[in-house]
Each structure stands twice: as structure tokens, then as C-alpha cells.
Amino acid sequence: MSKKRKEVVASIPDAAAKIKDGMTIAVGGFGADNHPMAFVRELIRNGRKDLTVIASATAGLEIDLLIGAGCVKKLIAPYVGQEMYCPIGHNLRKYAESGQIEIWECSEYILYAGLFAAAAGQEFFAWRGGVGTSIVELNKDLVEFTDPIGKTKKVIAVPPLRSDWTIIHVGWADAYGNGQHLGARFGDRWLARAADRIMIQAERIVPNSVIRKNPFMTTIAYADCVIEAPYGGHPYAAHGFYKEDVEFIQDYVRCSEANRKGDEATWRDYLKRHVHAPNDHYAYLETVGIKKLLDLYTHPIVSW
Amino acid sequence: MSKKRKEVVASIPDAAAKIKDGMTIAVGGFGADNHPMAFVRELIRNGRKDLTVIASATAGLEIDLLIGAGCVKKLIAPYVGQEMYCPIGHNLRKYAESGQIEIWECSEYILYAGLFAAAAGQEFFAWRGGVGTSIVELNKDLVEFTDPIGKTKKVIAVPPLRSDWTIIHVGWADAYGNGQHLGARFGDRWLARAADRIMIQAERIVPNSVIRKNPFMTTIAYADCVIEAPYGGHPYAAHGFYKEDVEFIQDYVRCSEANRKGDEATWRDYLKRHVHAPNDHYAYLETVGIKKLLDLYTHPIVSW
Amino acid sequence: MADYSWKELMAIVFAREIKDSDKITSGAHTEIFFAATMLAQKTHAPNMKLQLGGGVTLCNVVDVDVEELPKTSTGYELIRYAESVHDHPDTYLFYGAPGGARYYKEESDLREVNHFWFADKFFVGGIQADKWGNTNMIGLGKPGKFTFRGPGTIGINDIAVGVRDTYVFLTAHDKRRLVEKVDFISHPGKKICRDNEFYGGGPKWIVTPKCIFDFDPDTLEARLAMLFPGVTLADVRANTGFEVKTAKKVETVAPPKREELDALRTLVDKTGVLRH
């Protein structure tokens, strides 16, 4: 008598086709970890443009890549760089300094405040951080007002930040859209909660019974679409599976720096080698090589 | 060369002695589950009075017991009752209807909003829920103002709610104050974050290595004091260990109802039997009986 | 005499209301609404998203055996049905509807969004309800002087801001409970929700043991819409503290069908929690 549950698994191309020019997308991960790179590369292959991109609170070069590939019109991000590998994203600099992208100036918690307002269905979120800085001057969507109780201190009203789609890389997910991080969650849950629709890129799709073993570890419930992409975070780390590919990242930094300095050929060649020439995710992995991929192994730390 | 870490374990009497008359305490758990009852009973034995009590978002009869024992001056709670066993706490009714306790009228999220403001160090938290109800009329600490961005909708500014001590019952904790729930966390983490100092009542104290197996399951980090109280949640359930003792709760409901209806002797007898006569936690458990305690067993559901 | 209990009837009536695309959070009266929602998942709404209880267990029981209907909304055993568990305050982080205001339009494409948010339907109790659908859990009397202290508002006011439809549920039908004007408002009715520009529509129904009221879409006042089997309009009028207006056509709620009762008793309530 019982009907069957709907499965939401899609291929990477079918999933990426859901993103249209002009949409607002949020991209999960943090620093050098847990970015949905297979999906990001497919967006670039599709020639997406005019995207508004909500980045993680400490975005890495996944956002710099989207900028450099011409996909981004407006960026909502408190940081784009890669720590010691690359303190400031080179494409961020190139596009911001030439006025080719608009930046919605914010800080980590002003970002979260906007996501919170959206997730909680509120008109705004009141937050003190940012008072006394240039952020309010640079971002006209933020409105300063006075604490209505104490009547003296200044507070910032942050409007809701909502994405059409939020894309999150997780360790594993089931076919119904339940995802579990196997390591740090960073800000992924908040990016997801502010989404109209949620896309999971999973290292692996697992049976629902695996998820139910410890439902406290479920970080994304009922995503709207799930894709399976083993090594889908490369060249970045995926917690619980592999570490970042340092040489690959250094090559990215070199090519993007060349682009900033006017050597567009080097950058175009980078995009060709690592995005356009390999026509799907597995072809991309071939360009990395099996031994290199396997050498990135990290042993499990968390047990459950 | 390295110095040793400080351990924060205390006996139940030593821990309870930290609570002084007039303090604000927050009490964890939810409904019929995970209340720090051994600690609550010790507070009553100590004759604590004039406490301001921040209850969980759906408080059970642990709060009703504190009220009926004369410990409470002011109550911050959106609900006190026990679902089908007792829709409204009888001592809550007795004391509220006679004006013997002050109630800080709130709802679940107005409570959380105040805890959030305290935890995040903000002057207030802005929230729409409660607009159009009697709550703002009944609670003069809440201030209605107009959304500073859209300029039309009404919003409530909720001031910080901070406790001197928050007491949380967890499954296990280590000697350094790291606690892990083995089941639902309810609002415990928010009650703890708004605390000046955190008290953990643990079913069991475990080695630090048990905590480190899955640090994502740590719900309270570095409490200021840890007590061990096996069956310390009785007569309520402790997730991962035992279920609630229905007959015992029904006896409580009967005696507290008698108190509300003017039969104070029955209520005094209840307090004598279950709080004052047994002079410590283990003497209390003797009054329940070993077989009864063991019959409350629940098998584990969550694996890690 | 009917071969079903009143609680069974309620569970089946509410199960019928549930759509496959709904996102639902259970509120008061655990045993009835847990049964209604689990029954819907096991029969016609396998993709309905369901938050059970304050432990914020997101549950799907389509392929899981429900050994015994839960009696409290907070028990450890709920985790057996869960695919995801959250802190209770997190439930309010799920409030914002996908698309914001757009979600609330009839036939919005966003209804089909898969991910959980809070919520299309919520079931609320009350010690009083009035003709506007305002309900009261706070107490009777005046500010500063309760003649009767209620259990408290719980989170119903918070929920009213965003939930599409609430269902007010009273366990008895008399003039003390159904009044012209509630002493205190804990859950605002449809008019207050509209005046304050909430996305949430306020109560869709007031359900009592005798009947179901819905609301006039223009005046936003309660009107008798359905009678439970064996109840008359006169009976409702005699026991209601406000003037009972009626919908164009007052229907009688269809009694449980054999297969509905069978499904309830074999799939969800094997031990007969609702029967007694």
C-alpha cells in the first residue's frame, strides 16, 4: 500500500543545467577544503554568466576560478584567498580593481546574519559587528540604527541573503538527499538553510541505512538534488577522504597571477587544460592521474 | 615539562553549594527528558530560595517541583507541564495564580532570542514572532520597534538572558568538562552558551579519549563543574540510558495537584519522601529500588 | 456505536489533509498528530517532510517499522525514525520559506522544493479560541492577575509568522473554550496575521470534538464548515460562545473507511494507543 519515496540523484551535467545565467548561487566549503569543484567546473564548461555568488566565510580559489572564468557579476564574500598559498585571489584583484565585478562588502558574521535572516524568514538580522568600520559605507544594503532598548549603541540591520541554489560538498549522502560531512562543517549548514534549493555534491552515495546509523551527523536534510563525484573536491581537500593537492593549487596561483598581470594566454591555457578540454569529471581526474589522487589519502580520524 | 590540566569534577553537595539564594539558574532538558534531577533535588535539600529560573523551551515538572518547593521567585519559561501526564504544572498554577512567582512571559524563540543575545554579546536580538500577541503587553522588557530597512513591519527587541549557572544533564563527560549527549540535545547548548558558568550532571564520567573519538558529538565544551549522577535524571528519561518512570511521574502529578487544591500535607509528604528524607542521591535511588531502575532500560539507537 | 475511537477519527481526518509535498512540524497532542503524520507517510504522502517533537527529529517512516506509537514528543525512541536530528532552536532557522513571499502563492513551483523548512502545517492547542481564530495558552484573567494560569505560549506565536496553515485543536467544545474574545492572545488569528503582514496565514481550521470551523476568506471570521458524524448544527450553536456563522454548505466529516482504520492500526498504532 505504501508508495515509494522520490530519489533526487542526478548526473553532474543534468544537475549543473539547473543553474541559469543571472541566478544567485552559494558555494560551500572553506579555505582549502570541501569545495564542490566538479560542479563548479561544469558550470564553467556551460559558460554560465552574470551569477551572483555567495561565498563561504573564508572562500578559497574556487571563487577566484569562477571570477576568472567570467561567470560572476556580483560577489558576496568576506574573504577570497588561500592563506599561505595565495593571500589574495588574483582574479578577485583583477576583476575588482577593473570594476568588472560588484562586491557586496561584508564580514563573516554580516554574511551569516544575512543567511540567518533568510533562513529564519526575518526581514533583517541585527548585529553590532561592523559598527565603526568602512563596511557600512561600502554596502548600501546595510542600515545602521540605534538599539531600541538601551537607546545609545549603534547596530546594523542586515537584510536576508537568499540563494536560488546552494551547492555543498559532503562526504556521503543518500538518494533522498540526506548528506553527512565526515569532517568540519564550516558554514555549510547556514549556506544551505538560506537556499531556495539545495544541491549536494557527495564523494559517495550511500544507502539510507548508513545515514540512519547516526542521524546527529546529518548536516543537510533532504537536498533537492544529489550528485556523486568521487574526488569531486580536487584540487582541494575533502575531509575524511583526501588532502589538498598543493602542487596543483600552486599551478593555479601561478596561472591566475599571470592573468592578473596581463598574460591572459597562460590563464586561458589553464582553463583549457583543467576545465574545458576534459569533457567530464572523470576525464578531469585522468588529467590528474590515479597515483596522484591516491597519494592524497588521509586516514579516518572521526569514528561513528 | 608540561603542566597538568585542571580537573573540574565535584561531588553533588559541593557542586550544589555553588548556587546561592537569589541567583539566576538555567535548567536543561526538555519535556520528560534529560533533566538534572539529582542536582535539582540537592538544591531543594539546601533550601535555596529567590532563584530566577530560566527553563527549557518546553519545561517539564522539574520546574514545577522547584516552584512547589519554594525555591523560585521569578520564572522565565514558555511552557511548564508534562504533555499527556499533566497538561499544566499544578505548582505553576498555584504559585502563578496566587502571585507568589513572577513570570517573564515569553515564547520558545523569544527565550532563545534572549539566550542568543547573551551568548553572542549583543544588546538585543530582533525577532518578529510575538508581534500581534499579548506577550509584549505582559513582558515590559520586550520592546517593539519598526524594521529599519523596510520601515513598515513590527519587530520585537529581546534583551539578553544570562544565567549565573546553567545545569545540563548529559550522557557522559570527561573530567575536563567536555560533555556529550547520547540523544537529543533540545535547547541545552543554547542554555549553556548564555551561562556565566556551566554545570554538567553526567550519567557517567568517561576518559577524555572517549570524548575525542567523535568530537562532533561534544555538546558542552569545558564546563566549569562536572558531577557524576547515574540515574540522575530519574524520574525522567535520560536519552541513551533509560526511559521515564511513568508511575513515579503520575505520583508527582497526584501530589502536586493536591497541593494546588489546598492539601499541602500530601505535597509536604511527597517532598519528604523523595527529596528531604533520602539524604543523598544514592539514598534517593534506594527509595526507587534497583529492579525498577533497571526495568527502565532503553537499548542504544545511535552508533558512534 | 462506532468501531473507532475519537482519537482514531482525528488522526485519520488530519492524515487526509496532508499532501505529499507538505513540510510539517508536530505540535500539541503528540499521540494524535504523530499518528496522523506517520499514517500519511505510510499511505499517500511518502515524501512529506516531518519534524517530530522538540528533539527536532526529521523522520521518515515509509520503510521503517513503527513498533509503538510514541506517547511523548521528546522520547529517545523517536531517533529510530530519524534521518536527521537538530538542536531545538535550529527549528526556527528552518523558518524562511524558499522564495520568501513567492512560496505562499497558490500553485507556486516552490511547493515542490524537497528540503525541509518549517512549515506548511502546524497543529496547535489552546485553552480558549475566539471567532477570529485567536487562541490562548497563557491564562485567564487580566495582566498581573491570572484567575487561571495556562501552560504558556510554547512557540506558537513564533511559528505564526511563517507557517502556511495552523490547525487549532481543542479537546472539548463548550462556551468556556469557544469565546467571543480570548483573554490573552498566544496565537494570532488570520486578521492579526494579515494586518502585520506575516507570510503565515494563521489558522486554517479550528477543530473540536463536535465540528470543524474554517474561515471566511473576506471577513476572516470563523464559520462552521464540517460536523463530525452524529453532531447537529443546533448542538454546536448551543455550546459555542460566539455567534456561529456557517459556510455555504456545511458538510459532515466522512467517517473512517475500513482501509483507513486498517492502515492506522496495522502500520502506525499497533498497540492501540489511540483506541483507548
Place this chain on the structure above:
Amino acid sequence: MADYSWKELMAIVFAREIKDSDKITSGAHTEIFFAATMLAQKTHAPNMKLQLGGGVTLCNVVDVDVEELPKTSTGYELIRYAESVHDHPDTYLFYGAPGGARYYKEESDLREVNHFWFADKFFVGGIQADKWGNTNMIGLGKPGKFTFRGPGTIGINDIAVGVRDTYVFLTAHDKRRLVEKVDFISHPGKKICRDNEFYGGGPKWIVTPKCIFDFDPDTLEARLAMLFPGVTLADVRANTGFEVKTAKKVETVAPPKREELDALRTLVDKTGVLRH
């Protein structure tokens, strides 16, 4: 030539600043501040509470072997040192000091509170800093026209509201970085913090490869407090874009002691990440 690197010196200088009762969150320049904080836990501050990185791992390494100093602040291996891990936004839920304003008084009994909150100390970077301790991570130029786009403010403005002391850390000392007035403020200096009634005190130090500035308690202006070994006052003046005032007594930072270097190299940085 000194037998230690500049990064090793920095790690040791900051480790000395750390008290056993401190609650610390690491910020910029992972490898130096991870080393400083882990070293402090392993030597004189075993109870210091430590949040490492955006994964919000609350770490204690007193009894844990640090195989290799982490090079990024977000890596999976940090979980090996963790007793508790949180979502990144949760870090801002730990902001409210126990006791509120009372915490910030010198000798407050609340300093000894055990539970983590955010935080006594935070290490911040910058592309510019001025004499007020305002720092800039946003960029150079004017609103609407960046001549140089910085990485962004990260969360330093959020942190400034409540953290007792920030430590501004610049990787080079020249007139482009140390300026009369920053182009944009991402981290407000002490004066702005006081004017806005923040609990947080703003920067305690500005640290460069040449020296350490602290702040005049009355004027809240930066003043030279310590020189690193081998650096002269004239050298600092020649390379600073604002007039260099000095503390009553300008000291020279004590070079690392043998046992400090040994502890750093054997307990925290076995593979020599900071040495090269």
C-alpha cells in the same frame, strides 16, 4: 647570525603572552599562531582554551602528540587535536563574555571561568595599519574605485566588539603598510572601540618584523614599546608612515631562550615548518 628564524621568534614571543586562563581564537598566519598557542598549552598554559581555524575545532594538545604543525587553518587533521567541533557561525555564539561588562574589569573573578567563549586574544593581519590601530584588509583607493583590492575583512570587525585584546600582525614594516590613516577600516582601533562602547578593547599591539607598538592608555595612539633584536629606533622611524611616539621605556624583545626553542622544535614543530 641567530640560530632561529623570524617565524620561530614570533611564535615564541606570542606564546609568552598567553596565560593559562586565556580563551584564544587563532586568526591569520596559521603556522605562527598555531605554533604559539600549541606551545603555550604544552608548556605553561595547559588550560588555555583554544579554537583553531574555521572548522572551529576546540583543541587541547597537552597530552596529544603534534606530529606536524598544521599549515592551513581548515585541514581535516586539526580534528585530531579537538575535543569539540562546531559549525563556523557558532563561533559567534560564543562571543558574549561571562558576566558581560564585568568580565572586562582587571582581576575579574570571571577570568577563571573554564568554559570557552570567544575570546581574550585574537591575532589579525592587515594590508595597512594606522597610528590609531585601525587596520585595513579591504583594499586601497576610494569607495567604488579600488586601486588595490585586499582579501576582505574576514570577521575581524565582528570580533572587535567583544574580544579583550587583538594583536595586529604585519609581515613587513614599511611606509605603505604603516600609514597616517588607513584607506578603509576593517578592524577598528582602540578609539573607535571606545567611542562605540564596545566591550572589546581593540588592538593591544601592532607587531611588525621590526618592532612592537602598544597604545598610550590616554590618547589611544600607537607608541613604540619594544624593538626586535638588532633593530634601532631610527630604523623604525625611517620606515613608518606616521610619527613614531615612544613608550616611556623602549625595551628590546628578549631573544628565544634555549629551552623555548627546544620546546618549540620538539613538541610543536618537529618538521621545521617555521624554520624555513
